[in-house]
Each structure stands twice: as structure tokens, then as C-alpha cells.
Amino acid sequence: MSAKEAYNQWDLEHSWHPFSQMQEYCSWPLLQVERGEGCWLWDTEGNRYLDSNASIWTNTFGHNDPDLNAALQDQLGKVAHSTYLGLSHPLAAELAHRLTELAPEPLQRAFFSDNGSNAIEIALKLSYQYWQLTDQPQRKRIIGMEGGYHGDTVGTMAAGSSGRFHERFSEWFPENWHFPAPRCHRLAGKILEEDATQSLQCLERYLQMEADNVACLVLEPFVQGAAGMVQQPPGFLKSVEQICRRFGIHLILDEVFVAFGRLGALYTCTEESVEPDFLCLGKGIGAGYLPMAATLVREAIYSAFLGKWEDDRTFFHGHTFTANPLACSVALKNLEKLQELIRSGQLDKTIKVFGQALSESFNGHPNVSEVRQYGLSATIDLQPIAGAKAWPESARMGWRICLAARKNGLLLRPLGNSLLLVPPLIIQPDEIDFLCRQTLLSMDEAIADYSGPLQASHMPTGTPSASL
Numbered sequence: 353m354s355a356k357e358a359y360n361q362w363d364l365e366h367s368w369h370p371f372s373q374m375q376e377y378c379s380w381p382l383l384q385v386e387r388g389e390g391c392w393l394w395d396t397e398g399n400r401y402l403d404s405n406a407s408i409w410t411n412t413f414g415h416n417d418p419d420l421n422a423a424l425q426d427q428l429g430k431v432a433h434s435t436y437l438g439l440s441h442p443l444a445a446e447l448a449h450r451l452t453e454l455a456p457e458p459l460q461r462a463f464f465s466d467n468g469s470n471a472i473e474i475a476l477k478l479s480y481q482y483w484q485l486t487d488q489p490q491r492k493r494i495i496g497m498e499g500g501y502h503g504d505t506v507g508t509m510a511a512g513s514s515g516r517f518h519e520r521f522s523e524w525f526p527e528n529w530h531f532p533a534p535r536c537h538r539l540a541g542k543i544l545e546e547d548a549t550q551s552l553q554c555l556e557r558y559l560q561m562e563a564d565n566v567a568c569l570v571l572e573p574f575v576q577g578a579a580g581m582v583q584q585p586p587g588f589l590k591s592v593e594q595i596c597r598r599f600g601i602h603l604i605l606d607e608v609f610v611a612f613g614r615l616g617a618l619y620t621c622t623e624e625s626v627e628p629d630f631l632c633l634g635k636g637i638g639a640g641y642l643p644m645a646a647t648l649v650r651e652a653i654y655s656a657f658l659g660k661w662e663d664d665r666t667f668f669h670g671h672t673f674t675a676n677p678l679a680c681s682v683a684l685k686n687l688e689k690l691q692e693l694i695r696s697g698q699l700d701k702t703i704k705v706f707g708q709a710l711s712e713s714f715n716g717h718p719n720v721s722e723v724r725q726y727g728l729s730a731t732i733d734l735q736p737i738a739g740a741k742a743w744p745e746s747a748r749m750g751w752r753i754c755l756a757a758r759k760n761g762l763l764l765r766p767l768g769n770s771l772l773l774v775p776p777l778i779i780q781p782d783e784i785d786f787l788c789r790q791t792l793l794s795m796d797e798a799i800a801d802y803s804g805p806l807q808a809s810h811m812p813t814g815t816p817s818a819s820l
């Protein structure tokens with residue numbers, strides 16, 4: 353057996369992949385990624401693919417970036433890991449300083465962790481404990497917005513509302529309530545449709561009755577990624593902040609997806625001068641290199657946790673690899689490079705090219721019912737023909753197209769009958785052109801090839817509603 357055959361066999365016999373129906377996965381062609389350079393990944397067979405989902409929305413400066421590699425290697429020569437429980441290290445101290453210095457002024461504390469779910473779970477627990485420490489223990493309820501996705505831990509599942517992903521666990525959830533999302537459709541810098549009235553009115557009405565029992569409101573600002581890049585109108589975030597202030601509940605912003613340049617800015621809340629109580633960061637903070645996340649917290653909330661040991665105000669939460677020095681070294685270099693990418697206007701230019709290319713390629717296409725784009729995040733909603741109902745779930749059209757895309761040099765992820773495009777921040781105009789052309793080609797091929805429910809042997813991996 354060759355080494356490559358052995359990898360496939362070990363994968364099939366022993367791996368369990370996230371968000372994947374393994375019975376299907378094991379019957380589909382396997383793809384093992386071996387190396388990367390810039391926006392490209394190569395498999396063990398030597399085939400090259402454009403990383404069109406930035407390795408699950410994490411990658412900022414491409415793969416194998418010389419600056420990030422050098423930062424990592426430098427730290428590797430010092431120490432790979434040392435605990436942050438009761439000890440510190442220079443890189444985490446500097447990272448906490450830089451992240452808070454750039455954040456809205458009240459956010460002066462960084463609590464590190466190692467993935468987006470944890471960043472939100474920490475904010476939820478801090479909010480819950482804060483209300484206990486300040487004599488309002490009845491404030492337990494979490495408010496989320498319909499379509500929200502905040503991770504897969506129990507608290508974050510309760511804050512989210514992503515249908516089949518989490519429904520079966522709902523009896524385990526802490527108390528929660530969700531308000532309707534607003535409507536907004538942006539493409540190439542233009543707002544084509546917007547309406548937040550019903551969403552905001554519903555939230556206000558609920559808080560008029562229930563505010564005293566609510567701990568916090570959790571929101572993905574501007575774009576709900578996993579819902580299919582569902583957007584919010586300008587001013588919506590500011591209105592939500594004002595409502596939270598009026599009713600005295602915490603505002604937790606989940607910027608795990610939208611921060612670190614994904615929508616064009618380092619943090620998105622600063623775009624509307626919003627000052628959340630908690631700002632949760634993940635994905636792009638680690639440049640797509642190493643697991644890293646942070647929960648930025650208001651100093652006033654932090655102060656409520658101070659006291660003598662026996663006062664029992666301590667926040668008992670932590671992870672073994674919290675503030676891992678290697679991850680911090682990459683995050684610091686990533687932050688420095690990102691500030692320059694934004695300051696130089698380069699990121700804005702790339703976003704314009706991306707928006708224009710998407711608009712020209714997909715807007716009005718008979719198989720596209722809607723294309724939404726904000727920053728370097730986009731969704732293409734697909735349809736069989738203009739005006740027709742979408743394919744049944746069993747058609748697995750998103751996955752069919754992603755399988756065809758592999759043959760055409762793209763790694764894409766679907767969401768049901770939609771395609772999500774989320775490239776690395778340094779994607780070049782010719783690569784954007786390649787992405788659009790090959791996506792169109794893959795759509796044409798897969799749709800022409802479709803003749804009924806998919807046989808497992810045609811398909812790559814995952815279920816349509818579990819296709820993050």
C-alpha cells in the first residue's frame with residue numbers, strides 16, 4: 353500500500369469529520385490537502401485548488417506567508433507552550449494590549465481562548481456571573497437573533513438559532529428567546545433592499561415585558577455568516593445597542609466571522625461607534641494558522657469580579673491552551689500586517705474588485721435567485737430556472753456544484769442550495785476572476801448533470817443543512 357493509500361484508509365477507518373454524515377463521506381472521493389501557498393492548496397495527488405472559503409473563513413494572508421512563518425519560527429525557538437493559568441508571557445501581554453488599544457475604549461480586558469465557540473461561551477458565562485455578583489441573579493435569559501450561529505457548545509447553541517444544526521439539543525439549553533432578523537441585500541457597495549422595522553419593534557416589545565429576566569443579547573453584527581451571509585442594514589447595530597442600553601442588558605457582539613478585515617475593518621462595531629460589553633473574536637485573529645480566540649470585556653464588568661479569594665467572585669473558566677505563545681506570535685504579526693493592509697487602502701480595493709466581479713458574473717444569471725456580498729463574504733442562492741422553486745434538499749445541488757468545482761480547481765463550501773464565497777484577504781484580481789469563472793462553469797456542469805436525487809457515489813461530503 354502506498355503512503356497515499358494508507359492516509360485514505362486511515363481516514364476512512366478512524367476519522368470522524370465535523371458536520372459530516374460519515375456514511376456519505378466514506379463513499380465519496382477523498383481529498384487530502386498536503387500543502388499551501390498564497391490562496392492555493394495542493395492535494396496529495398498534486399492537484400491545485402483556490403482556497404475559496406479561506407479554510408473555513410480563517411485565512412487572512414494566504415498559506416505559507418513568509419512573515420507569519422518567520423514570527424512562528426522565532427517563537428518556536430523560544431517556547432511552544434507555557435500555561436496562562438497564573439503565569440503570563442510577553443506575547444500574550446502584548447496581544448492583549450494591542451487588541452484592547454484598537455477596540456472601543458471601555459473594552460480594556462482580553463480573555464483568551466482557542467476557538468470562536470469558547471469566545472462566546474465565555475462572554476455568556478461572564479454575563480451570567482456578573483448579574484449574580486451584582487445582586488440581579490434572576491437575569492439569566494439569553495436573547496439571540498433568528499438565523500444566528502455562535503458555535504456548538506451548549507450556551508452558544510442556545511444563543512444561536514440555526515435550525516437542524518442544534519434543534520435536538522434544545523432541552524439542554526439555558527433560557528433563550530430570539531427576535532426576527534432584519535432584511536438587507538447588498539452587492540458591490542449598493543444597498544438593494546433594507547428593512548429593520550419589524551425586527552427592532554419585536555425586540556423592544558419583548559424587553560418592555562421581560563427585560564428584568566434578561567442577561568444579554570448576542571448578535572453577529574452586519575452579516576450572519578452561517579445563515580448564508582444574511583445582512584443587516586446600516587444603523588441596525590446602533591439601534592440594537594441603544595435598545596440594550598435602554599433596558600440595561602449586556603450586548604455581546606460575535607465578531608468571530610466579521611472582524612479582522614473580512615468586511616473591510618479590523619472590528620466592525622467601530623463602523624457605527626458601537627461599544628459592546630463583550631467583543632468576541634476568533635477565526636481571522638489567528639490568520640488561519642493556529643487556534644486563537646479572545647473575548648474583550650468592559651473594564652467595569654471586570655471590576656465586579658474583583659475581591660478576596662474567599663469572596664468567591666473568581667471566574668472559574670479556562671482552557672489548557674489559552675494564550676498559546678505560538679498562536680500569539682502569529683496573531684501579533686497578523687494584526688500588524690492587517691493594519692497596514694487596511695491603512696494602505698489595498699483591502700478596500702480588493703473588496704471593490706470582488707463585488708464588481710460577483711455582480712457581473714452572477715447578478716441576473718438564470719440559475720441565481722440572489723447574490724449578496726459585503727466585504728469579502730458572499731453567498732450565491734441558486735435556482736433551477738428563473739423564478740422556479742429551489743431544488744429539493746435531496747438534490748444536494750450545493751454539494752454537486754462543489755464536487756464539480758474541485759475538478760475545476762476550486763475548494764468551495766455550500767449551504768443547501770447556496771454557495772458561500774469567502775476568499776483569503778490577499779486574493780488578487782486574476783484569482784477573483786478565476787473564482788467567478790470556475791464557479792460559473794461548475795454550476796453549469798452540475799446543473800446540466802442533475803437528473804434526480806443524488807447517488808452517494810457522486811458526492812463529496814456533508815449534509816446540505818450541515819455545510820458550514
Ligand SMILES: Cc1ncc(COP(=O)(O)O)c(C=O)c1O
Binds near residue numbers: 469610
Ligand atoms: C459568527 C460565528 N461565531 C462563532 C463561531 C464558532 O467558531 P468556532 O468554530 O471556532 O468554534 C463561528 C463559526 O463558524 C461563527 O461563524
